[in-house]
Amino acid sequence: MTQIEEVGLEKFKHLVSERALTGETMLLNMGPQHPSTHGVLRLLLELDGEIVVNCIPDIGYLHTGIEKNMEAKTYQKAEVMTDRLDYMNTMGNNLAYVMAVEKLVDLDVPVRAQGLRVILTELQRIASHLVWLGTSGLDLAAMSMFLYCFREREQILDIFELVSGQRMMTTYFRPGGVWRDVPVEFEKAVRDFIKIFPKRIDEYEALLTKNPLFLDRMLGLGILDSATALSYGVTGPTLRASGVDWDLRKVRPYCGYEQYDFNVPVLTEGDTYARYLVRIQELRESLKIVEQALNKLPLGPVRSDNRKFVPPPRSEIGVSMESLIHHFKLWTEGFPAPKASIYSAVESPRGELALMLEGDGGPKPLRVHLRTPSFDNLGVLPQIVKGHLVADLVAILASIDIVLGDIDR
């Protein structure tokens, strides 16, 4: 069971050039245990000296069977699986899932819950970009970036812990609203973060943006033109750095994103440095959204009062027989969803994260399919690394910001 199968060159000779068969070029295995593959990605490289001739990604080392597991659970319980999908973007995955369920069963969401969802997903976007900035800095030997970025990320995780009790796997959004209202300390914690964070972004930029050593490693590498990006289904900051203005928050607003004033940073260079700049600007834009949403956040209920889908509050169970029945039915049986198939998409830090959800009239989904952005973004990697040095491959791979949990699921 724990034997590694030896595979000869015949098995994959259609993937490499003819020169590999004669031994003129070298085949090199990078990963699955490699510090700069950001997880357990394996890259099979065909090298001509130091130049990458072919790059063949081998995925599946983190295949978890999340889609299948979700089909075995009721709609409420399947949500915990989405947290473990793209573990940098847990709130965003929850949002994609609860929005899909709400669309399937046609459930309303109170305005306050929408506002909280926007605040927390944008904070999560900042946290995700911070991990990206820290680890890709680490790949380029900028160790201090890692320490600075994780310092700010801790502050965001503290906010998450405040609202949900967990640092990473929050499962805070629920179909029909959020788990419970935020505590009173929430507003101060977010305001503190809004206050200090712009200065911290300036600090990062002072360290990197005009640093000649950094520019040498970033400029003009891995150029991705817009036509290739679109044909491979690339989304997110990677697409926007290639000159395509496509952000689901703008083009198909959800959760009330249309009422916030923010820009979508778009650059046309399409190289590693452009992708870095787009993400840095997104940090500032996300912070703008958080501030506006916090100012606009109304008071009111945080859960829909449609008792067929949303459990009643604890206080009602003791006094109302009907609430007790609803509570019992929802947690033993779940709620039935109509026989329909829907597709619902949100903008995750990596691109378009979407769910195809099919109901069969029962309390469990018939089919769950996830359209995860990292999978499509990784697909374009072999195209953009050809002709670059192995050392630059690390920078290019870091710049497309993949998460293996998102790819393999």
Add this chain to the structure above:
Amino acid sequence: MGVEQKLGNMGVVTTTLEGVVNWSRTNAMWPMLFGLACCAIEMMSAQSSSYDMSRFGMELMRASPRQSDLMIVAGRVSKKMGPVLRRLYDQMPEPKWVIAMGDCASCGGVFNNYAIYQGVDEIVPVDVYVAGCPPRPEALIHGVMTIHEKVKGESFKQYAEKYK
């Protein structure tokens, strides 16, 4: 307390060889830089400024198994990853220790399905299990301290039997 008092000024401490060896093993235990999934992010948090594992002589994460003493299995282990994990373990020099970090590595966690090993102890011998999904960095540090305690109590005879 006769001889220690007399020798105190001369900078001499008497102890056992086992004590010295075990002490030196705990304070420079290099973990392998090996992240699998979500727990790897918390492992990075434990290394970062807020928690700072370098307080325990562990700031140096080695990417090569041949230079590391401690394997922190941080995340779920799929059927495809299992053989790779075993090979990495076999490549580590002895003595070596394993921490199963998180519920997935300890017992399969929420993923009771076809794709995931129900606990990494099906593949490698585990010394310490750390619970949590994912465990907080403090929990990981506690796991590391537990392994330090374990190492301090080990004898050469046990090593000889373990790595026969």
